[in-house]
Amino acid sequence: MAKKTAPTNGIFLASLLLLGVISCFHLQVVASNSLARQESGILQESIVKSVNNNPKAGWKASMNDRFSNYTVSQFKHILGVKPTPPGELQSIPVKIHSEILKLPSEFDARTAWPKCSTIGNILDQGHCGSCWAFAAVESLSDRFCIQFDMNISLSVNDLLACCGFLCGDGCDGGYPIAAWRYFKRSGVVTEECDPYFDQTGCSHPGCEPAYPTPKCKRQCVDGNLLWKKSKHFSVSAYKVQSDPSNIMKEVYKNGPVEVSFTVYEDFAHYKSGVYKHLTGEEMGGHAVKLIGWGTSDEGEDYWLMANQWNRSWGDDGYFKIRRGTNECGIEEDVVAGLPSTKNVVQEMTNVGGAFLAAA
Numbered sequence: 001m002a003k004k005t006a007p008t009n010g011i012f013l014a015s016l017l018l019l020g021v022i023s024c025f026h027l028q029v030v031a032s033n034s035l036a037r038q039e040s041g042i043l044q045e046s047i048v049k050s051v052n053n054n055p056k057a058g059w060k061a062s063m064n065d066r067f068s069n070y071t072v073s074q075f076k077h078i079l080g081v082k083p084t085p086p087g088e089l090q091s092i093p094v095k096i097h098s099e100i101l102k103l104p105s106e107f108d109a110r111t112a113w114p115k116c117s118t119i120g121n122i123l124d125q126g127h128c129g130s131c132w133a134f135a136a137v138e139s140l141s142d143r144f145c146i147q148f149d150m151n152i153s154l155s156v157n158d159l160l161a162c163c164g165f166l167c168g169d170g171c172d173g174g175y176p177i178a179a180w181r182y183f184k185r186s187g188v189v190t191e192e193c194d195p196y197f198d199q200t201g202c203s204h205p206g207c208e209p210a211y212p213t214p215k216c217k218r219q220c221v222d223g224n225l226l227w228k229k230s231k232h233f234s235v236s237a238y239k240v241q242s243d244p245s246n247i248m249k250e251v252y253k254n255g256p257v258e259v260s261f262t263v264y265e266d267f268a269h270y271k272s273g274v275y276k277h278l279t280g281e282e283m284g285g286h287a288v289k290l291i292g293w294g295t296s297d298e299g300e301d302y303w304l305m306a307n308q309w310n311r312s313w314g315d316d317g318y319f320k321i322r323r324g325t326n327e328c329g330i331e332e333d334v335v336a337g338l339p340s341t342k343n344v345v346q347e348m349t350n351v352g353g354a355f356l357a358a359a
Contacts, residue, residue, distance in 0.1 A: 032298060042268050044273050050279050051266060058300055058322075059273030066313035072283075075268060078309075079131025079284030080173035081260045084333075088277045091277030092177055095336070107248070107292035108304060109142065109256050110214035116145035118153055118289060119256060123196075124310040125156075127211045128171035133159045133309040135258040135287040136179035136335075137188060142289075144339045146255040147211045153191040154232055160196075161295040162186070163218035171215025176258050180237035180337040187231030192231075192299065193220035204263050231249050232344065234337035242331045244324050248293060250336065256306075260333040261321075268326075270314050274302040275321045277328055290334070291324055305329060 024309045043063045051061035067075060067128070085090075110120045118141045123133050133156050141154045160170055163182045168174030194217075218227050240257060251257055265280025274296050292304035302320040311317040321327050 003112070039071050042070045042072050044265070044269075047266050047269050047279055051269065054278065057273070057276075057278060058296070058298065059091070059320075061266065061269035062271040064271070064313045066270060066309050070268075072265075074127065076284050078125060078127065078129050078131065079170075079263050079286045080131045080168075081285030081287050082132075082168050082173045082175055083285070084175050085175055088175070093236075093308045094241050095238045095246075096241045097246050097249060097343070098254070099249075101249050103245070103248050103252060106292070107252060108292040108294075109251065110291065112292075113142075113146050113255070116142055117151055118142050118145060120306075122306060122311050123154075123156075123308045126310045128160070128213070129173045129289040130156060130160050130171055131308060132168070132174040132176045132260075133179055135289045136176060136183070138289050138306070138308070139256045139336060140180075140183055140188070140232070142341060143255045143336075144232060144344075147339050148341070148344060150344065152232065154191045155191050155194040156196045157194045157214055158189045158231065159183075161214040162218065164216075170209060172213070175255070176235060176260055176333065177239065177335045178333055179258075180234060181329070182233075183234035183337060184202040184237050184340075187233040189227060189230035190225075190232070192222065192230075193225045193227065195221065229343065233340040233342045235340040237334065237337040240334040241338060242326075242334060244331060247331060247334050248289070250334070251290060251343045252294065254336065254338065256289045257336040258287055258335050259290045259303075259305075259330060259335075260285055261289045261328040261330040262286075263328070269317050272315045273320065274298075274300045274328075275319055276325075294320075296320070325331050339340065 045063070048061045048063060049061065051057050062166060113119060118138065121138070121139070123134060125131055137154045137156045137159055141152060144150045144152055159167070159179055159182055163178065167178040220227055220230060240247055249259070263283045263286045264277045265283060266278055267275065290303055291306050291307040293302065293305065295301050301323040303323045305319050305321060307314060307317055307319060309317065321330055326332060
């Protein structure tokens, strides 16, 4: 009689069943831990200590008031940069500054164009994932002042509410280059015509966590202003070639630009210095306004950025990030456009005949 050397089918099936139960239990634990992390606070004392105790960090961290009540999930939601669809990338012109231009070792658009008050404005996107719209509108506002000597604040709400699916999903994120295409195609009204924060049920710094994308009304809140006449356009929408020298030339010649980068947990804790990612998980994509550059006392080259998380975050609302190493992808996705004279001749006339003569 042959000896039984292999396990019976019953024992084999029982082993498989036990393995399945263990795997299922493990997945449930992982899912439970992940959900708990999403609902926990974004700010962590452990991250602050890790950064501040690192002698090579180059920057300081703190428990920023801006996110004192934010969960990880809420923080991720305001990081509203979506990856540009591959098909769109092929049709985007790339701006290259090939001419020889002597650049200063330090540059700050606020001091280069002191009459342009919008450059130094620090805004607040609230709980809406509208960073892609803020950085675009702020940069175009600055460029109207730089190119035409016009101090105007353009409307984030117009872009956010009225661009629709061509720009993405409103408060659930969008595409920075699509914002500039909207400026060229449809223009954008002034903040006075269509303000971002309404006065009913929503107060600065902005709304409840579940704040939905505003509805497009195409009507100024001030009855004396006309929507179409309040529109300001761009003549172009382009990507800036992603090398530091080219980006610097663009800012030096034409003004602030919109940049996108990857945000990690430690960035929420930034307070001062030249940021580089040290610790924490990836949170999402964010867009900000690049306004200058320089080198720290420790010899670290940096980009100077204006964020839209209010002045209670970071260095009075600003931050510096390492330049020349494509830190967090900061030099990969730089977009901009030039302002148009369409619809602005009358405004120039109201300010003075000299502007009309120049046009």
